[in-house]
Amino acid sequence: MRFLFIIVFLSVFSATVRADLTIFACEPEWASLSEELGGDKVSVFSATTGLQDPHYIQARPSLIAKARRADLLVCTGAELESGWLPLLQAKAGNSVIQTGASGYFMASNYVRLIDIPTSLDRSQGHIHAAGNPHIQTSPLNIMKVAQALSQRMQEIDRVNAVFYQQRFDDFNQRWQAAIDKWQQQAAPLKGVNVVVQHNSWGYLFDWLGLKKVAVLEAKPGVPPTVSDLNNTLNQLKTTPATMVIHAAYQPSKASDWLVDKTAITSVTLPFTIGGNEQSKDLFSLFDNTIQRLLDAAKQ
Amino acid sequence: MKPLKLALLIAASLGTSISVHADEISDLKAEFLQMRADYEQRIEQLEQRLAQAEVTTNEVKTEVASVKATPSPTATTRNNNSFNPAISMVLNGQFSNYSESPDNYELSGFALQGEGGLAPEGLSLGESEITMSASIDQLLFGQATIALHDDAGTTEVGIEEAFIQTLGLSNGITVRAGRFYSPMGYLNEKHIHAWNFADAPLIYRGLFGNQLTTDGVKFSYLLPTDQMIELGGTVGSGDQHPGAGTNSGIGDWLIYARTGGDIGTNHSWQASASHWQSSPKDREYAGGHNHGGDAGADPVLFNGDTDISNVSLIYKWAPNGNFKQKNITLLGEYFYLNEDGQLNNSTELAQYDAKQYGGFVEGIYQFAPRWRTGARYDWLGSKLRASDDELLTDADLDFSGFHPQRYSLMLEWLPSEFSRVRAQVNHDKSSRNDDTQLFLQYTVSIGAHGAHSF
Numbered sequence: 001m002r003f004l005f006i007i008v009f010l011s012v013f014s015a016t017v018r019a020d021l022t023i024f025a026c027e028p029e030w031a032s033l034s035e036e037l038g039g040d041k042v043s044v045f046s047a048t049t050g051l052q053d054p055h056y057i058q059a060r061p062s063l064i065a066k067a068r069r070a071d072l073l074v075c076t077g078a079e080l081e082s083g084w085l086p087l088l089q090a091k092a093g094n095s096v097i098q099t100g101a102s103g104y105f106m107a108s109n110y111v112r113l114i115d116i117p118t119s120l121d122r123s124q125g126h127i128h129a130a131g132n133p134h135i136q137t138s139p140l141n142i143m144k145v146a147q148a149l150s151q152r153m154q155e156i157d158r159v160n161a162v163f164y165q166q167r168f169d170d171f172n173q174r175w176q177a178a179i180d181k182w183q184q185q186a187a188p189l190k191g192v193n194v195v196v197q198h199n200s201w202g203y204l205f206d207w208l209g210l211k212k213v214a215v216l217e218a219k220p221g222v223p224p225t226v227s228d229l230n231n232t233l234n235q236l237k238t239t240p241a242t243m244v245i246h247a248a249y250q251p252s253k254a255s256d257w258l259v260d261k262t263a264i265t266s267v268t269l270p271f272t273i274g275g276n277e278q279s280k281d282l283f284s285l286f287d288n289t290i291q292r293l294l295d296a297a298k299q
Numbered sequence: 300m301k302p303l304k305l306a307l308l309i310a311a312s313l314g315t316s317i318s319v320h321a322d323e324i325s326d327l328k329a330e331f332l333q334m335r336a337d338y339e340q341r342i343e344q345l346e347q348r349l350a351q352a353e354v355t356t357n358e359v360k361t362e363v364a365s366v367k368a369t370p371s372p373t374a375t376t377r378n379n380n381s382f383n384p385a386i387s388m389v390l391n392g393q394f395s396n397y398s399e400s401p402d403n404y405e406l407s408g409f410a411l412q413g414e415g416g417l418a419p420e421g422l423s424l425g426e427s428e429i430t431m432s433a434s435i436d437q438l439l440f441g442q443a444t445i446a447l448h449d450d451a452g453t454t455e456v457g458i459e460e461a462f463i464q465t466l467g468l469s470n471g472i473t474v475r476a477g478r479f480y481s482p483m484g485y486l487n488e489k490h491i492h493a494w495n496f497a498d499a500p501l502i503y504r505g506l507f508g509n510q511l512t513t514d515g516v517k518f519s520y521l522l523p524t525d526q527m528i529e530l531g532g533t534v535g536s537g538d539q540h541p542g543a544g545t546n547s548g549i550g551d552w553l554i555y556a557r558t559g560g561d562i563g564t565n566h567s568w569q570a571s572a573s574h575w576q577s578s579p580k581d582r583e584y585a586g587g588h589n590h591g592g593d594a595g596a597d598p599v600l601f602n603g604d605t606d607i608s609n610v611s612l613i614y615k616w617a618p619n620g621n622f623k624q625k626n627i628t629l630l631g632e633y634f635y636l637n638e639d640g641q642l643n644n645s646t647e648l649a650q651y652d653a654k655q656y657g658g659f660v661e662g663i664y665q666f667a668p669r670w671r672t673g674a675r676y677d678w679l680g681s682k683l684r685a686s687d688d689e690l691l692t693d694a695d696l697d698f699s700g701f702h703p704q705r706y707s708l709m710l711e712w713l714p715s716e717f718s719r720v721r722a723q724v725n726h727d728k729s730s731r732n733d734d735t736q737l738f739l740q741y742t743v744s745i746g747a748h749g750a751h752s753f
Binding site: 003048049051052053055057059060061062065066068079082083084087089090091092093095096097098125126221222223249287 | 473564619
C-alpha cells in the first residue's frame with residue numbers, strides 16, 4: 001500500500017511540471033499543426049500514427065490517461081473518431097473536453113465538407129453522414145483550421161494569446177508561400193485521370209485538379225469484390241487513368257491487382273504525417289505527396 | 300606638301316559631311332527618345348491594368364473562399380424529435396447442438412442461477428437488446444439497455460443496465476448511479492454480445508449466473524498520471540446474485556483498481572484487481588433455468604457472508620497499432636469466492652463453509668480484416684463443507700471436489716463492424732458427463748454507431 005502511495009505521489013508530482021497547454025490530438029496532422037501554432041507553450045500528444053486507420057482505434061488505457069489531463073482535444077470530427085473518442089470523453093472525468101466545451105475542437109467544423117451522402121443507409125457501406133472527414137489532404141483546409149485553432153488556443157490560454165497570434169501569422173505566411181509553390185509544382189497534374197482505392201482524396205483532387213475516374217472500393221470501408229474490380233477494369237477501358245492511389249495505412253492488395261491487369265502506375269501517398277519517412281511535418285507531407293504524384297504522372 | 304593639302308581638303312570636306320550627319324543623328328535620337336517614352340508609358344499602363352486584373356482575381360478568389368467557408372444552410376425542420384437519444388439494437392440468433400441433453404447440464408461444485416444454464420438445443424432466438432443513450436443536461440449522461448428473450452414460450456423483459464453518469468466532473472472523477480455491470484474483472488463490464496465466445500466463461504456462469512450487476516452507485520477516480528491508474532468502488536442494494544434479500548442500507552460493496560498502458564506502438568495492456576462483499580439473506584439454491592422450475596416446495600437457503608476477489612490481465616497486439624488489419628488479444632481472469640454461513644430448509648439447518656474458484660484464459664487472433672479465430676480454456680475448483688451433507692445434495696451442490704474444465708475453439712466472419720457470424724465448438728467437462736457442444740451464431744447491431752471499450 002505504501003509502495004502504491006509513493007508511485008501515485010511521484011506521478012502526480014511529475015505531472016505538475018508541464019507546458020501551459022496540454023493538447024490531445026486525435027491524428028498526427030493536428031498534432032503537427034498544434035505544434036506549429038503553439039511552439040514551446042504547448043505539449044502535444046498524438047493519439048494515432050500515420051500507419052493506423054483512424055476509423056478503428058481502440059480506446060486504450062494510455063489514451064484514457066492522456067485524455068484525462070488534456071486541456072484541448074484537437075480532432076477531425078465528422079464521425080471519424082466516433083468509435084473511440086466518446087469512450088475517452090466518458091472515462092476521462094475531464095469537464096473541459098466534453099462535447100461543446102472550450103477544450104473540444106473539431107477541425108471539420110471549420111471547413112466545407114464534400115461528399116455529403118444524399119441518403120443514409122448502412123447497405124451503402126461505411127458512410128459518413130457529415131461528409132468526407134479526410135480534410136487534411138488539402139492545404140487550403142489546413143489554412144482554415146489553423147486560423148480557427150489559433151483563435152481557440154488564444155481563448156483558452158489568454159496569457160499567451162499574443163504569442164499564439166505571432167506564431168499563427170508566421171505560420172500563415174509560410175503556409176501561403178508553400179501553397180503557391182505546390183500549386184506551381186503540381187501544374188502538370190491538372191486534369192490527370194486517377195483511380196483511388198478508398199474515397200479519401202476528394203479535397204486533394206479538388207485542390208490540384210486531378211480527376212477521379214474510379215474507386216476500387218465500390219462501397220466505402222468494404223473490401224472490393226472480384227466483380228467490383230472487373231467493373232472498374234471495364235470502366236478504365238473507356239476512360240483510361242494514369243495512376244491508382246492508396247494511403248500508406250491501407251493494404252495495397254486491390255491496387256496491386258489493378259497494376260497487374262493494366263498499365264497503370266500505383267502510388268502510395270503518406271495520407272498524413274508519419275505515413276512515410278519523408279513526411280515529418282505538414283510542409284514535408286505536401287512536398288512528398290506532390291513529388292510522388294508527379295513521379296507517377298511522368299511514368 | 301601636296302599630300303598634306305590633299306589630306307586637309309579631304310578632311311575639310313569630310314568635316315562638313317560629318318556635321319551634316321550629326322544633325323540627322325540628333326534628330327534620330329530625339330525621335331528614339333520620344334518612342335521610348337511612348338513605350339514606357341504604354342508598358343506602365345499595361346502594368347497597371349495587369350495589377351488591377353490581379354487584384355480583381357484575388358478578390359474573386361477570397362470571395363469564392365469565403366462563400367465556400369460559410370456552411371450552406373441545411374434544410375432541416377426542427378421537430379420535437381431532434382433531441383431523441385441514440386438508439387441501437389443488437390439482434391442475435393443461434394443454432395446449438397449438444398451431445399448430452401442440456402437439461403441435465405451441471406457445473407460441479409457450483410449452483411446454477413439465473414441465466415446460468417445452456418442455450419436451448421436447436422435453432423433459437425438469442426437475446427435482443429435495445430440500448431438508448433443521450434446527454435441528459437449539462438451535467439449528466441443516461442443510458443439504458445433493455446433485453447428481451449424467450450423463456451419457455453413467454454417473452455421476458457429485463458433491464459440489463461439503466462444508469463446515469465456524470466459528464467466529466469473534472470479531476471478524473473466519475474459518478475454513476477442506477478443499475479450497471481459491476482466493475483469486477485474484465486469481461487463483466489462488457490455486454491455479452493461484445494464477448495469473444497458464444498457462451499460465458501464457466502466461472503462467470505458458476506458465480507454470477509453469467510454477469511454481476513449492481514443496483515447502486517459507482518465512484519471512480521482516474522489519477523493524473525501517464526500510466527492509466529483508476530481506483531474506484533461501488534455500493535449496492537445487495538439483492539443482485541450472488542447477493543440476496545433486501546437491505547435497509549448498503550447490501551453489497553466492491554472496490555477495484557485498474558491500470559494499463561502501451562509498450563511501444565504495437566502492444567497495449569491492462570490489469571485489474573477487485574473485491575466484492577455481501578451478506579446474502581435467504582439466497583435460494585436450485586432455481587436455475589436448467590431445472591425447469593422444479594426448485595421444489597422446500598428450497599435450500601443460504602444466510603451468511605460472501606466475498607469474491609478477482610484479478611484480470613489483458614494484452615493486445617497489432618502491427619503498428621493498426622487494429623483494422625491484424626491483431627491478437629490475450630485475456631486471463633481468476634476469481635475466488637469465500638463463503639461462510641448457514642444452509643437451511645424448512646426442517647434442517649447446517650453450518651456451511653465454501654471456497655469456489657476458477658478462471659479462464661483466451662486468445663483471439665484476427666488474421667485478416669474480416670476474420671477472427673480464438674481458443675479458450677476454463678478451469679474451476681471448489682471446496683464445500685457443511686455440517687449436514689444432505690442439505691448440499693438438496694441444494695444441488697456437488698461437494699466431491701471435481702474440477703470442471705472446458706476447451707473452446709471459435710471462428711468468426713465479420714462482414715462489417717456491425718455484423719458477425721460465429722462458429723464455436725466446446726469440449727465441456729463441467730461435470731462427470733463430457734459434452735461436445737456446437738454453436739452457430741449471428742450477432743448484428745443496427746442503429747447508432749456503438750463504441751466498444753478496450
